[in-house]
Amino acid sequence: xxxCWTVGGGSICQGEVQNSYGPELFDGFDCDGxxxxxxxxxxxxxxRWHDADxxxxxTILDTEIVDVFSLDPAIGDPSVTLRxxxxxxxxxxxxxxxxxxxxxQTGASLIAKSSDGGVLAHETGWIEFAPGLEEEVxxxxxxxxxxxxxxxxxxxxxxxxxxxx
Numbered sequence: 001x002x003x004c005w006t007v008g009g010g011s012i013c014q015g016e017v018q019n020s021y022g023p024e025l026f027d028g029f030d031c032d033g034x035x036x037x038x039x040x041x042x043x044x045x046x047x048r049w050h051d052a053d054x055x056x057x058x059t060i061l062d063t064e065i066v067d068v069f070s071l072d073p074a075i076g077d078p079s080v081t082l083r084x085x086x087x088x089x090x091x092x093x094x095x096x097x098x099x100x101x102x103x104x105q106t107g108a109s110l111i112a113k114s115s116d117g118g119v120l121a122h123e124t125g126w127i128e129f130a131p132g133l134e135e136e137v138x139x140x141x142x143x144x145x146x147x148x149x150x151x152x153x154x155x156x157x158x159x160x161x162x163x164x165x
Contacts, residue, residue, distance in 0.1 A: 002046075009052045016045045022068075023075045031071065031159035039075045040067035055096025061088040071162050077115040078164045084110050088134075099132035110147065112154070114161035121146035121154045 002015035022039030030036055042065045049058040063086055070079040086107030094100040109123040125143015129135065138148070147154050 002048075010057070011050045011054070013048045013050070014046065016043070018043045023073055026069065029155060031162055034071050034163070036069055036071060036162065037073050037075060038067055038069050040065065042066075051095050053096075055092070056090075056101075057092050057095045059088075059090035059101075061090070062086075063088070069158070069162065078162055079115045080112055080120060080158050080161050081115070082110055082112045084108060090134075093131060101134075102128065102131050103134035104128045112158065114164070116161075116164070118161070120157040120161060123147055 001017075002013040004011050004013040018041070020041040023037050024039070026036040026038040028036075042063065044064075045062045047060045048056055051057050063084065065082070065084045067082045068075050068079050069082070070076055072079075084107075086105055086109045089104045089106070090101045091104075092098075092101045105127045107124070109127070111122045111124070112120040114120055123143070123145045125141065125145075127141040127145070127148075128139050130137040130139050141148070
């Protein structure tokens, strides 16, 4: 749901979406065959600028997420909490052409902590993706990127925290 209004020679639209989910079975990976469950919430606020022809020229997407993972279907401890608060900045090199947009993400993309308080991974700072290839091909990043640099190590630490006695 967006609200739009005319500004100068174009328009601006804004909207917000909130969602919560779980507990539910997580299908992204498991811990040596043990099922993982997740419960969480997400909030996104979007602002998009358009030219006079209605083509998108710029988008700012502010996102806040909290996910809690556990081997317990009721999401009990031990658990791992992933928090993120970040902004995606989209610049359209060709107005309205999605494949031309460059996405830059800033902020705390992810901070993962075990229920005992230990930090398992964090991705913070700045990351830029190739035009049209957000989340696929990065061209520049600054700051710690534990998942991008060592996803298998993160999974090992996460599963270790979830199976801790």
